Amino acid sequence: MSSPPKTPLCEPQRPSCENCGSKAQNIICASNPNIPLSLEKAKIPCHFKRDQIIFYAENEPLGLFFVQSGLVKLEKVSEDGSAHTLRIMGPGGILGYRSLFANEPYHATALAVDDVELCFVPKAEILSVFKDHPEVALRLLNHVAKDLRQAEERWVGQMDKGASERIAEALIFLQEHFHSQSWTRREIAEWAGTTPETVMRTLAQFEKESLIGQSGRHINILNKTLLKERTCF
Protein backbone atom coordinates (compact mmCIF):
# COMPACT_ATOMS: atom_id res chain seq x y z
CA MET A 1 0.00 0.00 0.00
CA SER A 2 2.24 2.80 -1.19
CA SER A 3 1.04 6.26 -2.11
CA PRO A 4 0.07 6.53 -5.79
CA PRO A 5 3.15 7.81 -7.61
CA LYS A 6 3.05 10.22 -10.49
CA THR A 7 4.60 9.19 -13.76
CA PRO A 8 7.28 11.62 -14.88
CA LEU A 9 6.46 12.22 -18.51
CA CYS A 10 9.17 12.47 -21.11
CA GLU A 11 9.48 16.08 -21.99
CA PRO A 12 9.84 16.07 -25.80
CA GLN A 13 13.04 17.67 -26.99
CA ARG A 14 14.05 18.60 -30.51
CA PRO A 15 13.73 15.35 -32.52
CA SER A 16 17.45 14.75 -32.78
CA CYS A 17 17.63 11.00 -33.25
CA GLU A 18 16.87 10.55 -36.93
CA ASN A 19 19.73 8.09 -37.32
CA CYS A 20 19.69 6.60 -33.84
CA GLY A 21 19.93 3.08 -35.18
CA SER A 22 23.49 3.77 -36.21
CA LYS A 23 24.90 4.51 -32.76
CA ALA A 24 23.39 1.67 -30.76
CA GLN A 25 21.39 -0.90 -32.64
CA ASN A 26 18.62 -2.29 -30.47
CA ILE A 27 17.08 -5.72 -30.82
CA ILE A 28 13.91 -4.50 -32.51
CA CYS A 29 15.49 -2.22 -35.09
CA ALA A 30 18.13 -4.85 -35.84
CA SER A 31 15.48 -7.38 -36.86
CA ASN A 32 14.65 -5.68 -40.15
CA PRO A 33 16.07 -2.59 -41.89
CA ASN A 34 12.57 -1.25 -42.53
CA ILE A 35 11.69 -1.02 -38.85
CA PRO A 36 13.86 1.98 -37.93
CA LEU A 37 12.18 3.94 -40.70
CA SER A 38 8.68 3.15 -39.48
CA LEU A 39 9.56 3.99 -35.86
CA GLU A 40 11.30 7.21 -36.83
CA LYS A 41 8.23 9.41 -36.87
CA ALA A 42 6.84 7.95 -33.65
CA LYS A 43 9.95 8.38 -31.52
CA ILE A 44 10.05 10.91 -28.74
CA PRO A 45 13.54 11.66 -27.42
CA CYS A 46 13.91 12.34 -23.72
CA HIS A 47 16.71 12.46 -21.20
CA PHE A 48 17.25 12.06 -17.49
CA LYS A 49 19.96 12.97 -15.02
CA ARG A 50 21.44 10.68 -12.36
CA ASP A 51 18.85 9.24 -9.94
CA GLN A 52 15.89 10.67 -11.81
CA ILE A 53 12.95 8.30 -12.12
CA ILE A 54 12.01 7.12 -15.60
CA PHE A 55 8.97 5.22 -14.43
CA TYR A 56 7.53 4.07 -11.13
CA ALA A 57 6.47 0.60 -10.11
CA GLU A 58 2.68 0.10 -10.16
CA ASN A 59 2.10 2.39 -13.14
CA GLU A 60 0.84 1.21 -16.50
CA PRO A 61 3.34 1.03 -19.37
CA LEU A 62 2.48 3.35 -22.23
CA GLY A 63 5.20 2.22 -24.59
CA LEU A 64 8.81 1.22 -24.87
CA PHE A 65 12.05 3.07 -24.09
CA PHE A 66 15.17 2.64 -26.21
CA VAL A 67 18.41 3.44 -24.43
CA GLN A 68 20.59 5.68 -26.59
CA SER A 69 23.33 6.52 -24.09
CA GLY A 70 23.94 6.16 -20.37
CA LEU A 71 22.85 3.45 -17.96
CA VAL A 72 19.41 2.65 -16.57
CA LYS A 73 18.67 0.36 -13.67
CA LEU A 74 15.51 -1.42 -12.66
CA GLU A 75 15.11 -1.64 -8.92
CA LYS A 76 12.54 -3.15 -6.62
CA VAL A 77 12.17 -2.08 -3.01
CA SER A 78 10.70 -4.67 -0.71
CA GLU A 79 8.30 -4.00 2.11
CA ASP A 80 11.07 -3.51 4.65
CA GLY A 81 12.55 -0.72 2.53
CA SER A 82 15.67 -2.38 1.15
CA ALA A 83 16.29 -1.95 -2.57
CA HIS A 84 17.38 -4.60 -5.03
CA THR A 85 18.77 -3.95 -8.48
CA LEU A 86 17.11 -6.39 -10.86
CA ARG A 87 18.59 -5.44 -14.21
CA ILE A 88 20.79 -2.78 -15.76
CA MET A 89 20.47 -1.62 -19.36
CA GLY A 90 23.00 0.29 -21.43
CA PRO A 91 23.06 1.76 -24.94
CA GLY A 92 21.18 -0.44 -27.39
CA GLY A 93 19.08 -1.85 -24.58
CA ILE A 94 15.33 -1.56 -24.26
CA LEU A 95 13.33 -0.67 -21.17
CA GLY A 96 9.78 -1.39 -20.11
CA TYR A 97 9.28 -4.41 -22.36
CA ARG A 98 8.47 -6.93 -19.66
CA SER A 99 5.43 -5.04 -18.42
CA LEU A 100 4.32 -4.07 -21.91
CA PHE A 101 4.35 -7.62 -23.22
CA ALA A 102 2.99 -9.18 -20.05
CA ASN A 103 0.21 -6.61 -20.17
CA GLU A 104 0.86 -5.80 -16.53
CA PRO A 105 1.77 -2.68 -14.55
CA TYR A 106 5.45 -2.07 -13.95
CA HIS A 107 6.60 -4.13 -10.98
CA ALA A 108 9.85 -2.26 -10.52
CA THR A 109 11.07 1.31 -10.75
CA ALA A 110 13.43 2.47 -13.48
CA LEU A 111 15.95 5.20 -12.77
CA ALA A 112 18.95 6.76 -14.43
CA VAL A 113 22.32 5.54 -13.12
CA ASP A 114 24.03 8.46 -14.79
CA ASP A 115 22.94 10.93 -17.47
CA VAL A 116 20.75 9.05 -19.91
CA GLU A 117 19.28 9.66 -23.36
CA LEU A 118 16.23 7.62 -24.27
CA CYS A 119 13.72 7.40 -27.07
CA PHE A 120 10.15 6.62 -26.18
CA VAL A 121 7.89 4.80 -28.66
CA PRO A 122 4.16 4.52 -27.91
CA LYS A 123 2.61 1.11 -27.46
CA ALA A 124 0.47 1.37 -30.61
CA GLU A 125 3.54 1.81 -32.80
CA ILE A 126 5.22 -1.22 -31.26
CA LEU A 127 2.17 -3.36 -31.86
CA SER A 128 2.01 -2.30 -35.49
CA VAL A 129 5.63 -3.38 -35.87
CA PHE A 130 4.59 -6.84 -34.69
CA LYS A 131 1.92 -6.94 -37.38
CA ASP A 132 4.28 -5.97 -40.18
CA HIS A 133 7.28 -7.98 -38.96
CA PRO A 134 6.28 -11.17 -37.13
CA GLU A 135 9.91 -12.19 -36.65
CA VAL A 136 10.31 -9.38 -34.10
CA ALA A 137 8.15 -11.25 -31.60
CA LEU A 138 10.47 -14.24 -31.82
CA ARG A 139 13.53 -12.07 -31.19
CA LEU A 140 11.88 -10.53 -28.16
CA LEU A 141 10.76 -13.94 -26.94
CA ASN A 142 14.38 -15.03 -27.12
CA HIS A 143 15.44 -11.94 -25.20
CA VAL A 144 12.93 -12.29 -22.38
CA ALA A 145 13.67 -16.02 -22.08
CA LYS A 146 17.32 -15.14 -21.47
CA ASP A 147 16.29 -12.54 -18.91
CA LEU A 148 14.36 -15.23 -17.11
CA ARG A 149 17.40 -17.48 -16.88
CA GLN A 150 19.54 -14.66 -15.55
CA ALA A 151 16.92 -13.78 -12.96
CA GLU A 152 16.58 -17.37 -11.78
CA GLU A 153 20.33 -17.86 -11.64
CA ARG A 154 20.97 -14.71 -9.63
CA TRP A 155 18.04 -15.67 -7.41
CA VAL A 156 19.38 -19.05 -6.32
CA GLY A 157 22.92 -17.65 -6.28
CA GLN A 158 21.95 -14.96 -3.80
CA MET A 159 20.07 -17.45 -1.65
CA ASP A 160 22.93 -19.87 -1.15
CA LYS A 161 26.18 -18.02 -1.54
CA GLY A 162 27.86 -16.08 1.22
CA ALA A 163 28.01 -12.32 1.13
CA SER A 164 31.67 -12.16 0.14
CA GLU A 165 31.14 -14.41 -2.87
CA ARG A 166 28.16 -12.39 -4.02
CA ILE A 167 30.18 -9.21 -3.67
CA ALA A 168 33.06 -10.69 -5.66
CA GLU A 169 30.65 -11.61 -8.43
CA ALA A 170 29.07 -8.17 -8.34
CA LEU A 171 32.46 -6.50 -8.72
CA ILE A 172 33.33 -8.64 -11.71
CA PHE A 173 29.94 -8.29 -13.36
CA LEU A 174 29.69 -4.55 -12.97
CA GLN A 175 33.24 -4.06 -14.20
CA GLU A 176 32.87 -6.33 -17.21
CA HIS A 177 29.51 -5.03 -18.38
CA PHE A 178 29.39 -1.42 -17.24
CA HIS A 179 33.02 -0.55 -16.89
CA SER A 180 32.54 3.18 -17.42
CA GLN A 181 30.44 3.73 -14.35
CA SER A 182 31.96 4.22 -10.88
CA TRP A 183 29.72 2.37 -8.50
CA THR A 184 29.09 3.35 -4.89
CA ARG A 185 29.23 0.85 -2.04
CA ARG A 186 25.47 1.11 -1.79
CA GLU A 187 24.96 0.31 -5.47
CA ILE A 188 27.22 -2.72 -5.19
CA ALA A 189 25.26 -3.83 -2.14
CA GLU A 190 21.94 -3.47 -3.94
CA TRP A 191 23.25 -5.56 -6.82
CA ALA A 192 24.80 -8.21 -4.56
CA GLY A 193 21.86 -8.41 -2.17
CA THR A 194 23.59 -7.19 0.99
CA THR A 195 24.33 -3.97 2.90
CA PRO A 196 26.86 -1.19 2.30
CA GLU A 197 28.60 -2.06 5.58
CA THR A 198 29.16 -5.65 4.54
CA VAL A 199 30.40 -4.48 1.15
CA MET A 200 32.97 -2.25 2.79
CA ARG A 201 34.22 -4.86 5.22
CA THR A 202 34.51 -7.34 2.36
CA LEU A 203 36.32 -4.85 0.13
CA ALA A 204 38.80 -4.23 2.93
CA GLN A 205 39.33 -7.97 3.18
CA PHE A 206 39.77 -8.31 -0.58
CA GLU A 207 42.31 -5.50 -0.51
CA LYS A 208 44.21 -7.22 2.29
CA GLU A 209 44.42 -10.28 0.06
CA SER A 210 45.55 -8.15 -2.90
CA LEU A 211 42.54 -9.15 -4.97
CA ILE A 212 41.54 -5.53 -5.48
CA GLY A 213 43.03 -2.11 -4.95
CA GLN A 214 41.15 0.88 -3.57
CA SER A 215 42.30 4.39 -4.38
CA GLY A 216 39.85 6.78 -2.86
CA ARG A 217 36.45 5.62 -4.00
CA HIS A 218 37.68 3.83 -7.05
CA ILE A 219 37.97 0.06 -7.05
CA ASN A 220 40.58 -1.69 -9.14
CA ILE A 221 40.41 -5.42 -9.76
CA LEU A 222 43.96 -6.74 -9.46
CA ASN A 223 43.46 -10.49 -9.73
CA LYS A 224 40.22 -11.37 -11.44
CA THR A 225 40.97 -15.09 -11.57
CA LEU A 226 41.46 -15.39 -7.83
CA LEU A 227 38.50 -13.11 -7.17
CA LYS A 228 36.32 -15.33 -9.32
CA GLU A 229 37.39 -18.45 -7.51
CA ARG A 230 36.76 -16.82 -4.16
CA THR A 231 34.18 -18.84 -2.32
CA CYS A 232 32.30 -17.84 0.78
CA PHE A 233 33.77 -18.29 4.26
Next chain:
Amino acid sequence: MSSPPKTPLCEPQRPSCENCGSKAQNIICASNPNIPLSLEKAKIPCHFKRDQIIFYAENEPLGLFFVQSGLVKLEKVSEDGSAHTLRIMGPGGILGYRSLFANEPYHATALAVDDVELCFVPKAEILSVFKDHPEVALRLLNHVAKDLRQAEERWVGQMDKGASERIAEALIFLQEHFHSQSWTRREIAEWAGTTPETVMRTLAQFEKESLIGQSGRHINILNKTLLKERTCF
Protein backbone atom coordinates in the same frame (compact mmCIF):
# COMPACT_ATOMS: atom_id res chain seq x y z
CA MET B 1 31.83 -29.37 -13.15
CA SER B 2 29.21 -32.06 -12.72
CA SER B 3 29.32 -35.40 -14.46
CA PRO B 4 27.64 -35.37 -17.87
CA PRO B 5 24.06 -36.53 -17.34
CA LYS B 6 22.14 -38.69 -19.76
CA THR B 7 18.84 -37.47 -21.08
CA PRO B 8 16.04 -39.87 -20.28
CA LEU B 9 14.19 -40.21 -23.55
CA CYS B 10 10.43 -40.39 -23.68
CA GLU B 11 9.49 -43.93 -24.40
CA PRO B 12 6.72 -43.63 -27.00
CA GLN B 13 3.47 -45.25 -25.89
CA ARG B 14 0.36 -45.91 -27.93
CA PRO B 15 -0.62 -42.54 -29.38
CA SER B 16 -3.57 -42.02 -27.08
CA CYS B 17 -3.93 -38.25 -27.06
CA GLU B 18 -5.80 -37.52 -30.26
CA ASN B 19 -8.13 -35.10 -28.50
CA CYS B 20 -5.75 -33.88 -25.83
CA GLY B 21 -6.77 -30.26 -26.40
CA SER B 22 -10.10 -31.02 -24.83
CA LYS B 23 -8.85 -32.05 -21.41
CA ALA B 24 -6.35 -29.28 -20.71
CA GLN B 25 -6.02 -26.53 -23.25
CA ASN B 26 -2.48 -25.22 -23.37
CA ILE B 27 -1.46 -21.73 -24.41
CA ILE B 28 -0.24 -22.75 -27.87
CA CYS B 29 -3.18 -24.89 -28.90
CA ALA B 30 -5.58 -22.28 -27.52
CA SER B 31 -4.21 -19.63 -29.86
CA ASN B 32 -5.82 -21.07 -32.95
CA PRO B 33 -8.13 -24.07 -33.53
CA ASN B 34 -5.98 -25.28 -36.43
CA ILE B 35 -2.89 -25.73 -34.30
CA PRO B 36 -3.98 -28.84 -32.36
CA LEU B 37 -4.61 -30.57 -35.69
CA SER B 38 -1.16 -29.75 -37.04
CA LEU B 39 0.54 -30.87 -33.83
CA GLU B 40 -1.48 -34.05 -33.61
CA LYS B 41 0.74 -36.16 -35.83
CA ALA B 42 3.95 -34.89 -34.27
CA LYS B 43 3.02 -35.55 -30.65
CA ILE B 44 4.76 -38.26 -28.68
CA PRO B 45 3.00 -39.20 -25.45
CA CYS B 46 5.17 -40.15 -22.49
CA HIS B 47 4.73 -40.50 -18.77
CA PHE B 48 6.80 -40.41 -15.61
CA LYS B 49 6.39 -41.55 -12.04
CA ARG B 50 7.10 -39.52 -8.91
CA ASP B 51 10.67 -38.17 -8.72
CA GLN B 52 11.62 -39.39 -12.18
CA ILE B 53 13.68 -36.93 -14.20
CA ILE B 54 12.09 -35.47 -17.33
CA PHE B 55 15.20 -33.58 -18.35
CA TYR B 56 18.50 -32.64 -16.77
CA ALA B 57 20.08 -29.21 -16.47
CA GLU B 58 22.87 -28.62 -18.99
CA ASN B 59 21.27 -30.67 -21.75
CA GLU B 60 20.01 -29.22 -25.02
CA PRO B 61 16.25 -28.89 -25.48
CA LEU B 62 14.93 -30.99 -28.34
CA GLY B 63 11.36 -29.77 -28.22
CA LEU B 64 8.50 -28.85 -25.95
CA PHE B 65 6.55 -30.84 -23.35
CA PHE B 66 2.83 -30.34 -22.84
CA VAL B 67 1.56 -31.36 -19.41
CA GLN B 68 -1.56 -33.48 -19.72
CA SER B 69 -1.97 -34.58 -16.11
CA GLY B 70 0.03 -34.48 -12.91
CA LEU B 71 2.52 -31.93 -11.65
CA VAL B 72 6.04 -31.15 -12.84
CA LYS B 73 8.58 -29.05 -11.00
CA LEU B 74 11.66 -27.25 -12.23
CA GLU B 75 14.45 -27.30 -9.70
CA LYS B 76 17.93 -25.88 -9.58
CA VAL B 77 20.57 -27.18 -7.21
CA SER B 78 23.27 -24.73 -6.30
CA GLU B 79 26.94 -25.52 -5.84
CA ASP B 80 26.52 -26.27 -2.16
CA GLY B 81 23.94 -28.93 -2.94
CA SER B 82 20.74 -27.26 -1.77
CA ALA B 83 17.78 -27.47 -4.15
CA HIS B 84 15.41 -24.67 -5.08
CA THR B 85 12.06 -25.12 -6.77
CA LEU B 86 11.80 -22.47 -9.46
CA ARG B 87 8.43 -23.22 -11.05
CA ILE B 88 5.69 -25.83 -10.93
CA MET B 89 3.51 -26.72 -13.91
CA GLY B 90 0.20 -28.55 -13.91
CA PRO B 91 -2.22 -29.77 -16.60
CA GLY B 92 -2.38 -27.34 -19.51
CA GLY B 93 1.09 -26.09 -18.72
CA ILE B 94 4.10 -26.30 -20.98
CA LEU B 95 7.61 -27.34 -20.06
CA GLY B 96 11.00 -26.61 -21.57
CA TYR B 97 9.97 -23.43 -23.36
CA ARG B 98 12.44 -21.09 -21.73
CA SER B 99 15.47 -22.98 -22.95
CA LEU B 100 13.96 -23.68 -26.35
CA PHE B 101 13.17 -20.03 -27.06
CA ALA B 102 16.33 -18.66 -25.49
CA ASN B 103 18.27 -21.15 -27.61
CA GLU B 104 20.18 -22.22 -24.53
CA PRO B 105 20.72 -25.51 -22.66
CA TYR B 106 18.35 -26.26 -19.81
CA HIS B 107 19.52 -24.43 -16.70
CA ALA B 108 17.32 -26.42 -14.33
CA THR B 109 16.18 -30.00 -13.94
CA ALA B 110 12.56 -31.02 -14.51
CA LEU B 111 11.08 -33.85 -12.47
CA ALA B 112 7.69 -35.37 -11.84
CA VAL B 113 6.07 -34.35 -8.55
CA ASP B 114 3.61 -37.20 -8.86
CA ASP B 115 2.57 -39.42 -11.75
CA VAL B 116 2.66 -37.33 -14.90
CA GLU B 117 1.46 -37.66 -18.48
CA LEU B 118 3.19 -35.47 -21.04
CA CYS B 119 3.20 -35.00 -24.77
CA PHE B 120 6.49 -34.18 -26.42
CA VAL B 121 6.57 -32.14 -29.64
CA PRO B 122 9.88 -31.81 -31.54
CA LYS B 123 11.44 -28.40 -31.99
CA ALA B 124 10.92 -28.37 -35.77
CA GLU B 125 7.17 -28.75 -35.39
CA ILE B 126 7.01 -25.88 -32.92
CA LEU B 127 8.94 -23.62 -35.24
CA SER B 128 6.62 -24.44 -38.12
CA VAL B 129 3.69 -23.42 -35.93
CA PHE B 130 5.35 -20.03 -35.51
CA LYS B 131 5.56 -19.66 -39.27
CA ASP B 132 1.91 -20.50 -39.87
CA HIS B 133 0.53 -18.66 -36.82
CA PRO B 134 2.59 -15.60 -35.90
CA GLU B 135 0.22 -14.71 -33.07
CA VAL B 136 1.54 -17.69 -31.09
CA ALA B 137 4.86 -15.95 -30.52
CA LEU B 138 3.06 -13.01 -28.94
CA ARG B 139 1.13 -15.29 -26.61
CA LEU B 140 4.33 -16.99 -25.55
CA LEU B 141 6.07 -13.65 -25.14
CA ASN B 142 3.27 -12.64 -22.81
CA HIS B 143 3.66 -15.89 -20.88
CA VAL B 144 7.43 -15.67 -20.41
CA ALA B 145 7.18 -12.00 -19.45
CA LYS B 146 4.82 -13.01 -16.64
CA ASP B 147 7.23 -15.76 -15.59
CA LEU B 148 9.94 -13.14 -15.35
CA ARG B 149 7.87 -11.00 -13.00
CA GLN B 150 7.08 -13.97 -10.79
CA ALA B 151 10.74 -14.95 -10.64
CA GLU B 152 11.87 -11.45 -9.75
CA GLU B 153 9.16 -11.07 -7.12
CA ARG B 154 9.94 -14.37 -5.42
CA TRP B 155 13.61 -13.49 -5.63
CA VAL B 156 13.43 -10.24 -3.69
CA GLY B 157 10.79 -11.74 -1.42
CA GLN B 158 13.09 -14.56 -0.41
CA MET B 159 15.99 -12.19 0.13
CA ASP B 160 14.24 -9.88 2.56
CA LYS B 161 11.51 -11.79 4.29
CA GLY B 162 12.03 -13.97 7.33
CA ALA B 163 11.77 -17.72 7.10
CA SER B 164 8.38 -17.91 8.79
CA GLU B 165 6.83 -15.44 6.37
CA ARG B 166 8.25 -17.29 3.39
CA ILE B 167 6.87 -20.54 4.76
CA ALA B 168 3.45 -18.99 5.31
CA GLU B 169 3.43 -17.82 1.70
CA ALA B 170 4.56 -21.21 0.49
CA LEU B 171 1.74 -22.95 2.34
CA ILE B 172 -0.85 -20.62 0.85
CA PHE B 173 0.58 -20.75 -2.66
CA LEU B 174 0.92 -24.50 -2.81
CA GLN B 175 -2.55 -25.00 -1.39
CA GLU B 176 -4.21 -22.49 -3.71
CA HIS B 177 -2.51 -23.62 -6.91
CA PHE B 178 -1.77 -27.30 -6.42
CA HIS B 179 -4.28 -28.28 -3.83
CA SER B 180 -4.37 -31.95 -4.79
CA GLN B 181 -0.76 -32.65 -3.94
CA SER B 182 0.38 -33.44 -0.40
CA TRP B 183 3.69 -31.73 0.03
CA THR B 184 6.52 -32.93 2.22
CA ARG B 185 8.40 -30.67 4.62
CA ARG B 186 11.36 -30.83 2.30
CA GLU B 187 9.33 -29.76 -0.73
CA ILE B 188 7.89 -26.82 1.21
CA ALA B 189 11.41 -25.88 2.25
CA GLU B 190 12.68 -26.01 -1.32
CA TRP B 191 9.86 -23.75 -2.45
CA ALA B 192 10.27 -21.32 0.45
CA GLY B 193 14.06 -21.23 0.30
CA THR B 194 14.84 -22.72 3.70
CA THR B 195 15.47 -26.09 5.38
CA PRO B 196 13.11 -28.88 6.42
CA GLU B 197 14.01 -28.31 10.08
CA THR B 198 13.01 -24.66 9.94
CA VAL B 199 9.80 -25.60 8.15
CA MET B 200 8.93 -28.03 10.92
CA ARG B 201 9.66 -25.63 13.74
CA THR B 202 7.62 -22.95 11.99
CA LEU B 203 4.72 -25.31 11.35
CA ALA B 204 4.71 -26.20 15.05
CA GLN B 205 4.58 -22.50 15.87
CA PHE B 206 1.75 -21.91 13.39
CA GLU B 207 -0.18 -24.78 14.91
CA LYS B 208 0.30 -23.33 18.39
CA GLU B 209 -1.24 -20.11 17.07
CA SER B 210 -4.12 -22.05 15.50
CA LEU B 211 -3.22 -20.82 12.01
CA ILE B 212 -2.92 -24.37 10.72
CA GLY B 213 -3.76 -27.87 11.85
CA GLN B 214 -1.52 -30.88 11.41
CA SER B 215 -3.03 -34.35 11.31
CA GLY B 216 -0.25 -36.79 10.67
CA ARG B 217 1.57 -35.46 7.63
CA HIS B 218 -1.35 -33.49 6.31
CA ILE B 219 -1.45 -29.74 6.77
CA ASN B 220 -4.73 -27.90 7.08
CA ILE B 221 -4.91 -24.15 6.78
CA LEU B 222 -7.31 -22.94 9.46
CA ASN B 223 -7.02 -19.17 9.17
CA LYS B 224 -5.71 -18.09 5.81
CA THR B 225 -6.25 -14.39 6.48
CA LEU B 226 -4.14 -14.37 9.62
CA LEU B 227 -1.56 -16.61 7.98
CA LYS B 228 -1.28 -14.19 5.08
CA GLU B 229 -0.78 -11.21 7.34
CA ARG B 230 1.87 -13.06 9.31
CA THR B 231 5.09 -11.14 9.13
CA CYS B 232 8.52 -12.30 10.11
CA PHE B 233 9.73 -12.24 13.72
Next chain:
DNA sequence: CTCCAAACATGACCGCCGTCATGTTTCATT
Protein backbone atom coordinates in the same frame (compact mmCIF):
# COMPACT_ATOMS: atom_id res chain seq x y z
C1' DC C 1 1.22 -58.20 10.63
C1' DT C 2 6.19 -57.27 10.41
C1' DC C 3 9.72 -54.67 8.95
C1' DC C 4 12.42 -50.86 7.43
C1' DA C 5 13.54 -46.79 5.07
C1' DA C 6 12.03 -42.28 4.70
C1' DA C 7 9.86 -38.63 6.65
C1' DC C 8 8.92 -36.19 10.79
C1' DA C 9 10.31 -33.96 15.02
C1' DT C 10 13.19 -31.54 18.54
C1' DG C 11 17.08 -29.84 20.97
C1' DA C 12 21.82 -27.61 21.25
C1' DC C 13 25.10 -24.94 19.18
C1' DC C 14 27.08 -21.14 16.82
C1' DG C 15 28.52 -18.27 12.93
C1' DC C 16 27.27 -15.09 9.50
C1' DC C 17 25.80 -10.78 8.72
C1' DG C 18 22.31 -7.18 9.53
C1' DT C 19 21.74 -3.21 12.62
C1' DC C 20 23.14 0.70 15.09
C1' DA C 21 26.35 4.03 16.55
C1' DT C 22 30.15 6.91 15.88
C1' DG C 23 33.79 8.99 13.42
C1' DT C 24 36.41 10.16 9.00
C1' DT C 25 37.02 11.29 4.21
C1' DT C 26 35.59 12.99 -0.12
C1' DC C 27 33.98 16.33 -3.16
C1' DA C 28 30.76 19.59 -5.18
C1' DT C 29 29.36 24.23 -4.33
C1' DT C 30 30.13 28.98 -3.28
Next chain:
DNA sequence: AATGAAACATGACGGCGGTCATGTTTGGAG
Protein backbone atom coordinates in the same frame (compact mmCIF):
# COMPACT_ATOMS: atom_id res chain seq x y z
C1' DA D 1 39.83 28.05 0.82
C1' DA D 2 35.65 27.22 3.61
C1' DT D 3 31.60 24.41 4.22
C1' DG D 4 28.27 20.89 4.50
C1' DA D 5 26.21 16.82 2.93
C1' DA D 6 26.91 12.37 1.24
C1' DA D 7 29.75 8.62 0.99
C1' DC D 8 33.14 5.88 3.28
C1' DA D 9 34.86 3.32 7.22
C1' DT D 10 34.98 0.55 11.58
C1' DG D 11 33.60 -1.46 15.89
C1' DA D 12 30.19 -3.84 19.05
C1' DC D 13 26.27 -6.52 19.54
C1' DG D 14 22.90 -9.92 18.90
C1' DG D 15 19.47 -12.78 16.64
C1' DC D 16 17.93 -15.49 12.91
C1' DG D 17 18.31 -19.64 11.07
C1' DG D 18 21.52 -23.23 9.21
C1' DT D 19 23.85 -27.48 10.79
C1' DC D 20 24.38 -31.61 13.30
C1' DA D 21 22.85 -35.16 16.25
C1' DT D 22 19.48 -38.07 18.06
C1' DG D 23 15.06 -40.07 18.52
C1' DT D 24 10.09 -40.95 16.93
C1' DT D 25 6.44 -41.77 13.66
C1' DT D 26 4.57 -43.01 9.39
C1' DG D 27 3.28 -45.85 5.71
C1' DG D 28 4.31 -48.88 1.95
C1' DA D 29 6.22 -53.58 0.58
C1' DG D 30 6.17 -58.41 1.13
